[in-house]
Amino acid sequence: MxxxxxxxxxxxxxxxxxxxxxxxxxxxxxxxxxxxxxxxxxxxxxxxxxxxxxxxxxxxxxxxxxxxxxxxxxxxxxxxxxxxxxxxxxxxxxxxxxxxxxxxxxxxxxxxxxxxxxxxxxxEDNNNKRFKEGAEKLHLGYQLSPKDTIYLYYAASSAVNGGHYELALDYYNELKDLNYDGSGIVYKATNVETGEVEEMEKTQRELMVKSGAYKDPIDEKTASKTTEIVKNVALIYTQLGQDDKALEAYKDARAKDPKDVNLILNQANLYYKMDDKDKFKTLMAEAAEVAPDNPDLFYNIGVINMEQGNIEEARDAYKRAIEINPGYVNAQLNLSTTYVNEGNGLIDEMNTLGNSKKDITRYDELKEQKDSLFRDGAIILEDAVKQNPDNQGLLTQLKNIYGALGDNENFMRVKKLLGE
Structure with a gap:
């Protein structure tokens, strides 16, 4: 059996x-x-x-x-x-x-x-906005050909484009562990027939130049991507709400490139988000030194000073932003608002005064100061309207100032401009 x-x-x-x-x-x-x-x-x-x-x-x-x-x-x-x-x-x-x-x-x-x-x-995936699929395929490509680290870099970029931040973070950290730099040399030469500068492999270029078909060979060094990677890591940590890790990442990034204004701004914005307005203000001032012709920097410096009650510093910043960009509407509105707010601040004292001769005299003094501040605010907006005659925000604030001043003639003029 x-x-x-x-x-x-x-x-x-x-x-x-x-x-x-x-x-x-x-x-x-x-x-x-x-x-x-x-x-x-x-x-x-x-x-x-x-x-x-x-x-x-x-x-x-x-x-x-x-x-x-x-x-x-x-x-x-x-x-x-x-x-x-x-x-x-x-x-x-x-x-x-x-x-x-x-x-x-x-x-x-x-x-x-x-x-x-x-x-x-x-x-193809990226062109069709299938960013996660594209990122994973690029990562596979890198795994198959580890010498082509650029695929890992593109994988991280694809993940970021799709908002897949944790996946991107994994890839960026891989790049950091590899000490990936990303810089290189691009080989170019001028096509004799067309006159156009073309990019090609080094050996191919040498042969083409020797043949006489190309001339004027140029070696162009591409920039390092190290700072960009560390910056993106910090931004991702910020996006994920991991602020402490983001601050560490910015510290690393700025150590590599202390004069990168975008890094300074991103770091400043993180401190602003964390409600550390003093650190934000310090970094914005540092950024302004690095990029003295950037109107947005001075506008943001004006905003934070305005929030902290530093009126004169806010005005100086807004004026600098307008000096750089004469058509900067938000800076013009905010600059005007500093005068209006200061004028409104006098109204509280005016309302506490009685009917004595001394109080009446003081009331008149305060009213003149208030009206003068309102007029200063109006002058700024009148100049701004010359640059942007159809801007509804400028015209509305200007109308309100004239209304508060009791200037009916200008009130009706601006009201007409608003189409009311």
């Missing part, structure tokens, strides 16, 4: 092996005819027992699986790239153990060519 059982078992194994070979052969045939989906289906039928097969059959199976999935990947099948890469790597692994290399060379070649397919597919 035992003998019969053994014979049946052996027969069963033989049938399984035959079935696997049949499915693998069917997959091979399907691939030759260009039907990757049919090949995938045949391979799935053989997959459950492939681990029990001999190494020769395993290598063939994984090789065909890699080819099937790489074809499906080109056609846009989700996760096909991962499956193809895993399969081709398994080919090399199996044949390394067996000591044979029937498929390893071609599998390795397919892995190399898949890098190009991944990048092309990622570009």
């Amino acid at each position: 035992k003998t019969n059982i053994l014979i049946l078992s052996a027969m069963f194994c033989s049938i399984v092996g035959f079935s696997q070979k049949s499915e693998i052969k069917a997959a091979e045939k399907a691939l030759k005819s260009g039907d990757a989906m049919a090949a995938k289906s045949s391979l799935e039928s053989a997959s459950s027992l492939i681990d029990a097969a001999d190494e020769k059959m395993q290598a063939q199976y994984y090789f065909l699986k890699g080819k099937a999935y790489s074809e499906l990947a080109k056609k846009g099948t989700s996760d096909a790239f991962d499956e193809a890469i895993s399969a081709f790597r398994k080919v090399v692994e199996v044949e390394k153990v067996s000591g044979k290399s029937k498929y390893s060379s071609e599998a390795t070649g397919n892995l190399s060519s898949m890098t190009v397919d991944l990048v092309n597919s990622a570009v």
Whole structure:
């Protein structure tokens, strides 16, 4: 009886092996005819027992699986790239153990060519705003070709564009761990026939210049991306609400490039978000020294001084912003508002005064000061309207000032300009 059982078992194994070979052969045939989906289906039928097969059959199976999935990947099948890469790597692994290399060379070649397919597919994903898919494919491309660190950099950028900040952070931290710089040299030469400057590989350029088809070779060094990476890490931490980590990242970034005005501004904005107005003010002043012709800097310095009650400093900042950009409406409105607010501040005291001669005299003094401040605010807006005659915000505030002054003539003039 035992003998019969053994014979049946052996027969069963033989049938399984035959079935696997049949499915693998069917997959091979399907691939030759260009039907990757049919090949995938045949391979799935053989997959459950492939681990029990001999190494020769395993290598063939994984090789065909890699080819099937790489074809499906080109056609846009989700996760096909991962499956193809895993399969081709398994080919090399199996044949390394067996000591044979029937498929390893071609599998390795397919892995190399898949890098190009991944990048092309990622570009298409990004063009169609599938940023996460594009980022993951670029990261896979980098894993397949670690020397091409630029793919990892682009993967992080793609993730940021899609708002996938935690994924981007992982990629940026990989770049930091690699001490990625991103700088390089671009080789250019002038096309003699067209007169246009063209970019090409170094060796190709040398040959083209020697041939006389190109002239005036130029080597241009591209900027380092280190500061940009650290800055983006800080921005992501800010976006994720991890302010302490963001501050550390800004500290690292500014150590590398202390004069980068965008870094200073981003760091200042973080302190503003954290309600540290003094630190914000200090950094904005530092930024103004680095970029003395940036009107937005002075506008923001004016805003924070205005919030802190430093009226004269706020006015100086707004005036500088307007000096740089004469049509800066928000700065003009805020500058006018500093005078209106100061005038309004006198009204409280005016309302506390009585009817004595002394109080009446004081009331008249305060009223004149208030009206003078309101007129100063109006003068600023009148000048601003000359630059932006249709700006509703300027005209509305100007109308309100004339109304508060009791200047009915100018009130009606501006009201007419507003179309009321």
